[in-house]
Ligand code: C2E
Ligand code: MG
């Protein structure tokens with residue numbers, strides 16, 4: 001039969017697919033337990049004011065501290081969370097930890113959080129985020145939400161209404177990974193973005209590739225005329241940083257400033273720079 005013939009012909013392929021399916025099922029069931037168990041945690045990447053070199057805040061990047069697989073990348077678990085409908089719970093659980101961390105930092109420091117296009121199909125998303133802010137005591141005006149252009153395709157009017165509610169609370173909105181995917185200049189008008197993030201693929205190649213440099217320059221001047229300052233992601237060395245500063249990008253982030261840090265690692269760094277409030281004992285001592 002055709003089925004049997006097919007089996008014989010694709011026997012090796014079938015085994016591989018079966019293994020892949022098994023791996024995927026293992027990850028999925030691990031995630032189902034791991035989300036309520038608090039295994040999904042925030043890591044933090046520094047964001048720098050390119051003109052002054054000052055730390056302005058962090059982008060929060062989720063990681064999975066899996067008891068069996070170690071530290072798992074969001075490139076692995078975000079797509080699965082999106083397909084299975086776990087993304088909402090996962091995101092809120094990591095965001096809660098993030099806000100609890102961030103409320104202790106110096107108030108000059110902001111945090112940017114990535115939101116999946118799937119989450120922008122939830123009419124209660126803004127209320128859920130605001131509730132988290134109230135419960136944790138983190139200030140809305142220190143929060144930036146990063147969304148990608150693909151968020152605008154599924155249900156634009158819902159996305160607009162959610163973003164409107166978030167902005168009414170004082171939360172800022174950034175357009176992430178601009179320049180990749182289905183980039184369209186019309187998207188810049190669809191939502192009142194406060195900031196544009198240029199995708200890493202243009203930034204890392206800016207010194208070798210004249211087209212990349214031209215694109216970064218054009219996006220930066222476009223952003224400037226629209227009142228949307230630019231963050232460049234993927235700055236890996238000083239030469240790239242210098243070039244972006246010359247072009248006029250307002251903020252930058254990337255491995256040049258260090259790898260993303262865990263809550264514990266970040267606390268140490270901030271304490272060294274006097275960007276954490278002093279413990280209660282110390283401050284009452286000062287008052288005496
Ligand atoms: P993204 O939002 O564009 O985040 C930037 C990614 O680039 C991060 O990867 C970061 O570690 C990496 N990166 C930063 N600087 C450099 C650099 O100089 N060189 C290179 N080669 N890479 C750099 P990460 O942490 O693996 O995150 C990947 C993506 O996963 C993120 O891309 C974001 O789309 C998604 N993601 C992460 N956390 C969350 C989350 O909490 N919720 C949702 N929905 N998505 C998330
Ligand atoms: Mg991002």
Ligand code: MG
Nearest residue numbers: 176177197233
């Ligand atoms: Mg990005």
Ligand code: MG
Nearest residue numbers: 177199200233
């Ligand atoms: Mg990116």
